[in-house]
Amino acid sequence: MNGAKFVVLLLIVAAAVFGAALAIGNAYVFFAGYVVLQYIALATAWNILGGYTGYVNFGTAAFFALGAYTTVVLHKLTSLPLPIMMPIGGIVSGIVGLGTGYLTLRLRGSFFSIATLALAVVVQTLITNWDFVGGSRGAYIIRPMTTPLLGIDYIQYLFLVMLGLVVIVVATARAIERSRLGYGFATIRDDEVAAEASGVPTLRLKLLATTLSGAFMGMAGAPLPYYVTYLDPASGFSLAYAVNGVAMPLVGGTSSWLGPIIGAILLGTLQQVATVTISSALNLLIVGLMLVGFVIVAPNGILGLFGLGARRARA
Amino acid sequence: MPGDPLLQVSGLGKRFGGFVALEAIELAVSDGERVGLIGPNGSGKSTLVNCMCGTLRHEMGSVHFAGHTLDGLSAHERTRLGMSRSFQLPRPFNTLSLADNLRIPLLYAGRHGAQPIDERCAELLHMVGLADKATRLPRDLTQIEMRKLELARAMAAAPRLLIADEAMAGLSHHEVDDILALLIRLNEQGVTVILIEHIMRAVMHFSQRLVVLVAGRKIADGDPADVVRDPDVVRAYLGE
Amino acid sequence: MEMSLDLLGNAIVSGLLLGGFYAAVTIGVSISFGMLDIVNIAHPAFIILGSYIAYIANTSFGMDPILASVIALPAFYLLGMGVYQVYHLAFERRGEESLRGLAFFFGLLFITEVTLVLVFGVDYRLVDAPYIGPSLHFGDIELPLRLLVPCLVALVMIGGLQIFMARTFIGRAILAVAQDQLALRLMAANPTRIKRIAFGLSIATASVAGAVLIVIQPVEPSIGRDYIGRVFAICVLGGMGSFAGTVVAAMALGIVENLTATFYGPSWAPAVAFGFLLVTLAVRPAGIFGR
Numbered sequence: 064m065n066g067a068k069f070v071v072l073l074l075i076v077a078a079a080v081f082g083a084a085l086a087i088g089n090a091y092v093f094f095a096g097y098v099v100l101q102y103i104a105l106a107t108a109w110n111i112l113g114g115y116t117g118y119v120n121f122g123t124a125a126f127f128a129l130g131a132y133t134t135v136v137l138h139k140l141t142s143l144p145l146p147i148m149m150p151i152g153g154i155v156s157g158i159v160g161l162g163t164g165y166l167t168l169r170l171r172g173s174f175f176s177i178a179t180l181a182l183a184v185v186v187q188t189l190i191t192n193w194d195f196v197g198g199s200r201g202a203y204i205i206r207p208m209t210t211p212l213l214g215i216d217y218i219q220y221l222f223l224v225m226l227g228l229v230v231i232v233v234a235t236a237r238a239i240e241r242s243r244l245g246y247g248f249a250t251i252r253d254d255e256v257a258a259e260a261s262g263v264p265t266l267r268l269k270l271l272a273t274t275l276s277g278a279f280m281g282m283a284g285a286p287l288p289y290y291v292t293y294l295d296p297a298s299g300f301s302l303a304y305a306v307n308g309v310a311m312p313l314v315g316g317t318s319s320w321l322g323p324i325i326g327a328i329l330l331g332t333l334q335q336v337a338t339v340t341i342s343s344a345l346n347l348l349i350v351g352l353m354l355v356g357f358v359i360v361a362p363n364g365i366l367g368l369f370g371l372g373a374r375r376a377r378a
Numbered sequence: 379m380p381g382d383p384l385l386q387v388s389g390l391g392k393r394f395g396g397f398v399a400l401e402a403i404e405l406a407v408s409d410g411e412r413v414g415l416i417g418p419n420g421s422g423k424s425t426l427v428n429c430m431c432g433t434l435r436h437e438m439g440s441v442h443f444a445g446h447t448l449d450g451l452s453a454h455e456r457t458r459l460g461m462s463r464s465f466q467l468p469r470p471f472n473t474l475s476l477a478d479n480l481r482i483p484l485l486y487a488g489r490h491g492a493q494p495i496d497e498r499c500a501e502l503l504h505m506v507g508l509a510d511k512a513t514r515l516p517r518d519l520t521q522i523e524m525r526k527l528e529l530a531r532a533m534a535a536a537p538r539l540l541i542a543d544e545a546m547a548g549l550s551h552h553e554v555d556d557i558l559a560l561l562i563r564l565n566e567q568g569v570t571v572i573l574i575e576h577i578m579r580a581v582m583h584f585s586q587r588l589v590v591l592v593a594g595r596k597i598a599d600g601d602p603a604d605v606v607r608d609p610d611v612v613r614a615y616l617g618e
Numbered sequence: 619m620e621m622s623l624d625l626l627g628n629a630i631v632s633g634l635l636l637g638g639f640y641a642a643v644t645i646g647v648s649i650s651f652g653m654l655d656i657v658n659i660a661h662p663a664f665i666i667l668g669s670y671i672a673y674i675a676n677t678s679f680g681m682d683p684i685l686a687s688v689i690a691l692p693a694f695y696l697l698g699m700g701v702y703q704v705y706h707l708a709f710e711r712r713g714e715e716s717l718r719g720l721a722f723f724f725g726l727l728f729i730t731e732v733t734l735v736l737v738f739g740v741d742y743r744l745v746d747a748p749y750i751g752p753s754l755h756f757g758d759i760e761l762p763l764r765l766l767v768p769c770l771v772a773l774v775m776i777g778g779l780q781i782f783m784a785r786t787f788i789g790r791a792i793l794a795v796a797q798d799q800l801a802l803r804l805m806a807a808n809p810t811r812i813k814r815i816a817f818g819l820s821i822a823t824a825s826v827a828g829a830v831l832i833v834i835q836p837v838e839p840s841i842g843r844d845y846i847g848r849v850f851a852i853c854v855l856g857g858m859g860s861f862a863g864t865v866v867a868a869m870a871l872g873i874v875e876n877l878t879a880t881f882y883g884p885s886w887a888p889a890v891a892f893g894f895l896l897v898t899l900a901v902r903p904a905g906i907f908g909r
Contacts, residue, residue, distance in 0.1 A: 119720045121659075166896055173657040174854075174899055176720050180659060181847030185892040192885050243485050250471050250482055256433060257469035259453035260462075262487030262535055266452070302840075306728050313721055318473075348732045355725035358718050359708040 066238050073230045081226060085219070093222045097290060099331040100225040101283055105304070106311035106323035107232045108279035111239065112272045113309070114317030117252035118172050122163075122179035123308025125186040126156040126277045128299040130284030135196045135294060138204055145224060145286055152285035153278040159186075160277025161270060168269045187300045201295025204288040221286050232279050236320040248272060280308075302347060303334070310354035316366025325365050384409040384444060384570055385430070385461075385539055391438030392422075392429055399425045400594045403439065407539070407572065412565055414585030414602065415574045418615050422594040423574050424466050427541050431463050432456045444538060457487050462537035466544045466574075468524040470516035476503060476527055477512040480534045489536035498534070505560060506530045522549055529557065539570045546577055554580055578616075582606070590615060624758045629880040630873055631759055637872025638769030639834055641865045642827045643845060644852040645776050649820040651850070652859035653796035654813050656705065660723040661849060662842035663730035664821050668694065668828020669743075669837040670734060676745040683745045684771055687829030691822050698821025701726070702814045727842065734839035742836035750833060768830035773865070775826055779819070780861050792816045796859055844888050851895035 064072070084092050105127060113119050120126075130152030137148050163182055167175045191199045206217050215223070239245045247268045250258035259265050288294045307330060315326025330350055337346030361368055383406040390403040400422045407413050417423055428434040430441055432453035441448040448456055462483075471479050477499045484495045503509045506526040516524060529545045542561065546554050558580055565571050575581050581588065581602070588605040590598040592614040598605045605611055643665060650658040668687055675686030709719040749763035783789035791812045831837060852871055856863030875890045 113717065117717050119717055119724075121720075121724055167899055170899060172716050173720065177657070177659065177846065177850045178895060178899065180843070181850075181888075181892045181895050184843055184847060184888045188885060188888045246474070246478065246482060246485060249474060253471040253473055254469045256453075257465065257471065258482070260431060260433065260457060260465070261483040261531065262454050262457040262489075263482065264452075264454050264486075302728070302732070306724075309721055309724060317717075342736075344732055344735050348729060348736065351725050351729040351732060355722060355729065358721045358725065359704070362718055 066234070066241075069237060070230070070234050073234055077226045077230050081223060084222065090216070090218060093216075093218045095332075095335045097218070097222050097225055098335060099328060100222070100229050101287075102307055102311060102327040102331045103229050103324050104225065104232050104283040105280060105308055106315070106327040107229075107236050107320060108276050108283065109308045110312040110317055110320070110323045111236055111279070112276035114312055114322065115239065115245065115248035115252065116269060116272050118168070118269060118272070119176045119309070120179045120273075120276065121176055121305065121309065122183035122186075123280060124300045124302075124304040125179075125183040126160060126280035127284035127287075127304050127308075128190065128296075129156045129159060129186065130281030131287040131294060131299050132190055132196050133281070134285045134288050135202050135204065138288065139195070139202075145221075145289065149224070149228070149282045149285040153282040156281025156284075157274045157278030161274040163277075164270045164273035168266060168273065183300065183305065187296055190299070191296045197295065199296060201293055202288070203293050204291075206289055206292055217289070221290055224286055225283075228279075228282055232283075233320055233324065235275075235279075236323075240320060244268070244271075303343075303350075306347065306350055306354065307331075307334075310350050310357075312364075314353055314357045314364055316364030316371070318363060318366060319371070321371075322364050322366045329365070382445070383407055384411075386442040387426075387430065387439070388442070389439035390426070390429060390436050390441065392425055392434065392436045398594055400429065400436070403591075403596055405589065405596070405599070407570060409538075409570055410565070410568065411570055412562075412584055412586045413570075413572045414581040414588045415572055415591060416576070416578075416581055416588065416615065417591035420593075421591045423591055424543060425594075426591065427463055427543055427574065431461060431541070454486070457483070457535055457537075458489070460489065460536075460538035461541070462487075462532045462535040462539070463541040464525075464528040464532040464543055464545050466547075468516075468521075468528040470519075470524060470527055470531075472516050475513050475515060476508055476519075479516065479527060479531055483531060483535035487535040490534070491536070502530045502534055505533075507556070522553065525549070526557075529560075533564065537569060539572070540564065541572045541574070543574045544576065546575060546580060558584060578606075625880060626877075627759050629876050631761065632765055633873030633876030634869050635761070635765035635769040635872070636834075636876055637869030638772045638865070639765070639827075639830055639868075640848060640852060640872050641776060641868035642768070642772030642823065642830055644849045644856070644864050644868055645779065645861065646820040646823040646827065647849050647853045648856065648859055648861060648864045649792075649816055649823075652853055652857075652864075653792060654816055654820075655796075656702075656817065657720055658723050658817075658820070659720065659846055659850075660726040660730065661820070661824060662845040663727045664694070664697075664824035665828045665831060665845065666734065666837060666839060666842040667730060668825040669832040670738060670828075671825070672829035672832055673743045673745055673837070676747070682747055683829040683833055684747075684767075684826070687825045690825045694825040695818040695822040698818035699814050701821065702817035705817075706810060706814070731839045731842060738839065740838055740840075742838045743832065744836045745832050747833060764834060768833050771826065771830055775823065776861055776865060779823070783861075788812070788815060792819075793859075844891075847888065847895050848891040851891055851898050855894065855898040 084096055105123065109120060109123060133152040133155045134148050137143055137151060163178055167178045190196060196202050247263050250261065250263050251265050251268060255265055291298065311326035311330050312323040314330060315324065316322030334346045334350065337349065357364060385407040387403055387405040390400055392400040403426060415423055425434065429436040432448065432451060443461055444459060446459055471482065480499045480502050481495060484490045484498055490498055500509065503512055506529060508523060508526055516527065519527065525545055529542060532540055546557050549557065554577060561571055561573065561584065573581060573584050585602050587600065588602040589596060590605060590611050597614065598608050598611050606616060647658065647661050650656045671690050672683035672686045675681040676683045705719065705722065709722065749767045752763050754761040754763065783793055795809050795812045848871060852864060852867045856867035871891065871894055875887050878886050878890045
C-alpha cells in the first residue's frame with residue numbers, strides 16, 4: 064500500500080475512533096483516550112531514533128516537557144491557538160535534540176544515551192528554577208471555555224488534536240521505513256562503519272533522526288498544560304514518561320511503526336486500569352518489570368513473538 | 379592534472395597510543411593499475427586501508443585521490459568520490475536481505491548512473507553467484523558467500539578505485555579463480571584495483587605492481603617478479 | 619558579589635572533600651564501564667540502595683552507617699555477580715549489548731527507584747553518627763567531619779582496590795580482561811568468571827558509596843538520577859579505567875560544583891555535572907572506532 068493510501072486509511076481509522084468515543088458519550092473515555100494517544104505519539108517518535116537507528120534516548124521526559132513548557136510560555140505571552148503552539152513546541156524540542164546530537168553523536172551510542180539521561184535532569188533543574196513558568200510551584204493554565212470547532216467540549220477537542228498528531232507521526236514513521244532514508248537508518252543500526260564505507264552519511268542521518276524524534280516528542284507534550292490545567296515540574300517530567308518512552312516501543316517491537324502502537328495501547332491501557340485500581344507507583348513498577356522482562360526474553364517485542372520481528376526482506 | 383597518479387599516499391603515519399602501526403608510507407597508484415599489497419599479519423595492511431578510506435584518522439601525512447585531498451573527509455565522502463573497499467572480516471547489514479545490502483551503496487554512493495537500481499542489484503548478485511539468495515538474510519550465508527557479498531557491495535558503489543582486503547581467504551582453488559577473473563574484468567572496465575592477499579599465486583597473476591608492507595613500513599614496491607626475489611622480502615614474509 | 623577569601627577557601631576545601639566522595643561513587647563505574655565496557659547506568663540505583671540499607675541499620679539498630687555498609691559488602695558483591703550473570707547470558711553472549719543492554723540497566727535503575735518509593739516513600743531520610751555535625755578548624759578554614767570522614771573512607775576503599783588490582787592474580791586478571799580477552803583465555807583463565815568477579819566488586823563499592831552518601835546528605839529515591847551525569851563524566855574524564863584519574867577528575871568536579879553552589883546557588887549543581895560531561899565528550903578522540 065503506498066503512502067497516500069495509508070494516510071487515508073489512518074484518517075478513516077482516526078475518524079472511526081473519534082466517532083466511537085463520541086458514541087460512548089462518557090467524558091472519561093476522552094480523558095483516558097488522550098493519554099493513550101499521547102503515548103502512541105511518544106513511543107512512535109522514540110522509535111524513529113531508537114528502533115530505526117539503534118540510538119537509545121533516555122531523556123524522553125525532557126523533550127516531552129519542553130513541548131509542554133513552550134506552550135505555557137506561549138500561553139502567557141500570546142493567544143495563539145493550540146495547533147500553532149504544537150509545531151513551535153516541536154521546534155524547541157527539535158533544536159534541543161539537534162544540539163544534544165551534535166555534541167554526542169560522533170561518539171559511541173552509549174555516550175549519547177548517557178547524555179540524554181543527564182539532559183533530562185538538567186532540563187528539569189532549569190525549568191524548576193524558572194519562575195516565569197511557575198518554577199517548582201507550577202503554573203495554572205485556564206482551559207478555554209469554547210473550542211475552535213463547534214459542538215464539542217474542550218477535552219474532545221484535545222483528543223481530536225492528539226489524534227491528528229498520531230496520524231502525522233505514524234504516517235511519517237511508515238514513510239521513513241519504506242524510503243531511502245529508512246534504509247540508511249537501518250544500516251546505522253546494523254553496522255555503522257560499513258554504512259559509512261558504503262556512502263551513507265551517518266552523522267547527518269543520525270542528527271536528522273534525533274531532531275525529528277525530539278520534535279515529535281515536543282509536539283506530543285505541547286497540549287499537556289491544557290489537559291492537566293496545572294503543570295508543575297514533577298508531573299511534566301514524571302517518571303512515567305521516562306520509562307514509557309522506552310518500554311512501549313521495546314515491548315511492542317522496534318522494527319516497524321506498528322510496534323510502538325501495540326506497546327502504547329497495551330501498556331497505556333494497563334496503566335490506566337492499574338492507576339485506578341492500585342497505586343500509580345506500583346503500576347510504574349509493573350511497566351519497569353515488563354521492560355526488563357521483554358528485553359531479556361523477547362528482544363523483538365510482541366511483533367517478534369508473532370514472527371514479524373525481522374525487517375522485510377525484499378528482492 | 380593529467381599524469382598525476384589516481385591515488386597518492388604521502389608520508390602516512392598512524393599510531394595507537396605508543397604503538398606505531400604505520401610509518402612514512404609512500405604509495406602512488408595510477409589510473410587503471412592493478413596493485414598487489416602483501417605482508418605478514420599485523421604489518422598494517424588493513425590499517426593502511428582504513429586510513430586511506432577514512433575509517434581511521436591518520437596523524438601524519440596525506441592522502442590524495444582523483445584530484446582531491448582526502449584528509450579530514452569522512453569515509454562516506456571518500457566513497458562518494460569513488461574509493462571503495464571490502465572489509466577483511468565481512469560486515470554485512472544483518473537485518474537487510476542480500477539485495478538490500480547491495481542497494482545501500484547504489485542509493486547512497488551516488489555513482490551508479492542511469493541503470494535502474496533493482497536491475498543493477500540483480501546483475502551484481504549474479505556476478506558473484508548469489509542470485510538465488512537475493513531475498514535471504516546474511517546470517518543464512520556461509521563464510522565464503524559472505525565474502526562474495528562483501529565484494530559485491532564494494533562493487534555496488536561503482537568505484538574508480540576498489541580495495542579488496544583479503545577477499546579470497548578460505549575460497550577453493552576454483553572460487554579464487556572466479557574472483558580473480560571478476561576483478562580482472564572490472565579492471566578492464568576501468569576500475570583501478572588494489573588487491574590485498576596472502577594467496578601468492580593470485581597476487582602474482584593479478585598484480586602489475588607489488589608493494590610489500592612489514593611492521594608498518596613499506597619495504598618493497600615494483601615489478602612483482604623482482605619484488606619476490608628481493609632478499610628483504612623473502613626474509614620478512616615469503617620465507618623459503 | 620563579595621568574593622571573600624574565606625568563602626573561596628572553604629568552598630575549595632569542601633569541594634575537594636566532596637570530590638573524594640564522588641570518587642567513591644564513580645569507582646564502581648570505572649570498573650564496569652572503564653574496564654569491562656558495560657554501560658551500567660543503574661549504578662547510582664545500587665548506591666541509593668546502599669544508602670537505604672545503611673539507613674535501616676542506623677535507625678533500627680543504632681549501627682554506624684559506614685560500618686553497616688562494610689557488613690553489607692558481601693551481599694552487594696553477590697548481587698553484582700548475579701546481575702552480571704543475567705546481563706551476560708541475555709546480552710553479551712548474543713552480541714546485542716547496545717540497545718537491549720542499555721534498556722536492561724535502565725529498567726533496573728527504574729525498578730529500584732520505584733521499589734524504594736513504594737517501600738520508603740519520597741521523604742528524605744537521614745542517618746545519625748557522631749561525625750555528622752562537628753568540624754575541624756584550621757584558621758579560617760572549616761573541615762566538616764561530615765565530609766572529611768566519607769572522603770577518607772573513599773580514599774581508603776579506592777586505595778585498597780588499587781592494591782588488589784596490582785598485587786593479586788585476580789586483580790591483574792581483571793586488568794588483563796580489559797585489554798585482551800583472547801590472551802586471558804590462553805592463560806587458562808575464564809574471562810566470563812573474571813568479569814563476573816569484577817562486576818561484583820563494582821557493585822560492592824556501591825554499598826560503601828551509599829553509606830557515605832547518606833552521611834553527607836539526606837537521601838530520597840530519585841537522587842540517583844542526579845548522579846548519572848556526574849559519574850560518567852568523572853569516569854570518562856579520568857581516563858576510563860584509571861583509579862588515580864578518577865580521583866583527580868572527581869576532585870576537579872567537586873571543586874567546580876562547590877564553587878558554583880557557593881556563589882550561584884545549590885540548584886545549579888546538576889547543570890555543572892552535565893557541562894562537565896559535555897566538555898569531556900567534546901574532548902574525547904573522535905570517531906566510532908575511538909575509545
